[in-house]
Amino acid sequence: MSKVYNAILTIHSYWAYLVLLILFLATINAIVKFITNKPFTDKDLRISLFGLIVSHIQLLIGIVLYFVSPRFSQWSELGAGVMKNPLLRKVLLEHPLTNVIAIALITIGWSVHKKKTTAKAKFGKIAFFYMVGLLLFLLMIPYQLWFD
Template identity: 65%
Template sequence: MHEAVLFLHSYWAYLVLLILIIATINAIAKFSNKKEFNAKDLRISLFALIVSHIQLLIGIVLYFVSPRFSLWTDPNVNVMKDSLTRLYLVEHPFTNILAIVFITMGWSKHKKKVNSTQKFKVISIFYGLGLILLLSRIPWDSWI
């Protein structure tokens, strides 16, 4: 089961990054050009929110089915002293959960704005922060 969930988590991440980059660039570009927020912009932002939440759920399942999870109880391993173990068991999950929180906050806050410029500004900031956090904790050496 671990291999299947790992495969799904790894390849779904490409979709998440692609859609999140598109949503962030779309919001920044339309904020800069003072465009109107339309149904297409709503769908792009919503799709980024949905695929990122699905990735979070897959990641949570992966976390608990991973053989690395048992390292928490191994008396011979200090999770916080081993950088690779710390990345997979602490930094990657915590930072990415925080990234999804920012994306969710951006989605929620944009709905309360009536002005298109303000909607794009909120999405740009929060989706951008989420994207930066996601990119910062991807285990690049094992992912690509």
């Protein structure tokens, strides 16, 4: 494997820890403040925004990783045969597609919260969309590769 691939894979893997941590914090913050009817402050805005930003950076790193990965050539070699191999299907199709959906949901949550006028509504949107995005991330991590 190339040095570029290994470097990007390492960055993608370590950045994933940051993404999961920040999204977890943003989700818990929104849930707690939704339940306790707290006001929406600049700190809440920053926590949620940071979750959005780190997720989008992870997406960009992931896109680069996808195309420099030695597994990417399996599409041309196997074609639809990629679908018969569970590991290749996970890393070439399920993981990237589901994570793009997760980031889209996080982005929707961020956008929708800005249109809400009450703190409870803002926290509700962030809590829901960020939690679904976080759960999708957790479901699609290729754990068998991540802990190698």
